[in-house]
Amino acid sequence: MSESYALKLYVAGQTPKAVRAFANLRKICEEHLRGRYSIEVIDLVENPALGRGDQILALPTLVRRLPTPIKKIIGDLSNTERVLVGLDLRPRRPNA
């Protein structure tokens, strides 16, 4: 478990949801990926063209670029369990 995580967080301006998502993400990364993660925040209001590459529709969207495969998690990341599952840091429940 020494892979490093390259994460992108897509938002549109400093909305409450965006602020919440970033805070939640920082907290989860510090707890589970300390020292081996990077977060790039992409504000589509400033850079709308960047939404195209990762097929961004919903906001906020967290994209795990590395390790592959690419994973996407949408929402304000308030449900830590689901974020961990989405990032493959927790096994998926068998019936999921």
Add this chain to the structure above:
Amino acid sequence: MANQKSSRVALKKAPTGIPGLDDITNGGLPLGRPTLVAGGPGSGKTLLGVSFLVHGAQQFSEPGVLMTFEENADELAQDVRSLGFDLDSLVAQKKLIVDYIHVDRSEIEETGEYDLEGLFVRLEHAIKQIGAKRVMLDTIETLFGGLKDSGILRAELRRLFRWMRDRGVTAVVTAERGEQMFTRQGLEEYITDAVISLDHRVHDQISTRRIRVVKYRGSTHGTNEYPFLIDRDGITVLPVTSLLLEHEAPSERVSSGLAALDDMLGGKGFYRSSTVLLSGTAGTGKTTLAAHFVDAACARGEKCLYFLFEESPQQLVRNMKSAGLDIQRWMDKGLLKFHADRPNRHGLETHLLEMHHAVEMFDPDVVVMDPITNLMAVGTQTDVRAMLTRVIDYLKTRGVTALFTSLATSAQSLEATEAMISSLMDSWILVAINEEAHKRNRWLYVLKSRGMPHSNDVRPFVIGNKGIELRPVPAGNSDSKAKPRKARRAK
């Protein structure tokens, strides 16, 4: 009243550029508002939307944004290229932006609150980039398959349509037809300005596409179902009721191929660019009469296109030869061309389309359709009439003289069965047989012929080895003394 009328602001429209559709919508889609286009898979809704965008960009200086949620942009471009649309070149000219959003539920984890601001940002960005006036969302309903929280989705779609109205973009939003509701996800609840329904029905193994304007707030519109076709030129709607009767009406006359028959038609034959119906029971000589008409046209050096729905060209050529008419020579000279097709091979729309193409390619002066009654097997009477109206309109616009044969099932119903189509015809000639003791006698008469005095005689005729020969009316019965003498000249 007058005051009320002047204060009413006419709804502005964005023309689709789709032949026929702008007629039935009285000018196009509501400007600056979304229109819902619903239909089953393969009903042509994507093509309708793409046509709207492409025509907007090419003909009306209105750039467009195509946001697709289904196919990827490459596949889409390929699909529409086969229909004559080059999306890539429009994209290069900055008249079109194609954006592709695909959402796969299995790739996405949802946690907590979100919205579809990403879609808004991208749409806004695309609209601003090229100054788009038109937008197409194809098919936004697929998002319901990609996102779990349909509550958020519905709220966001409502916001999206309001947002597009505020932006003043004219939008086409495609949707799948639903079982319970009009569309699968009830989008008609959010888009109420205009709703168009597309349908691809198979009846008796023959498919017909139809379009209907279900709703158009603030505007009159054609309420019928109209057949439409999709060919290499895109969509064409056949709005029979909107046809304009503005053809030229040449005073030039063309021979029927029989001098004696020409005599009955005011002495000069049919008008050029008119329509002639030739109806009768089986074996009365309709095709032979048609062959005379063709023979005369080709002898004048005119080009003739002959649509056959019953026989093969070879068979017809052979049969005419036995009746003394050599039409093979006109084929050899390239003046006569046959287009033989079984009516039930495809639907009326496809027949119409093929006729259009054949006429366009051969550019004939004269067209024969033999017999149009066989087309009745393919569609309802209303459909066939609509199709013939379209054909006639098209031929008249091109200045083509057209002859249609029609098979009547019984002598009694001769005049009745054709009532439906006869009003489309300028001249109507009936051929029939009556049986005497040991002989069947053929006879013909001119039931009507617009714009000329015509004979009221019922003329006996025979088909010999020199074709059709009209016989004089028994003495005393004719309305013209000159007839018997002229009839002999027909040989």
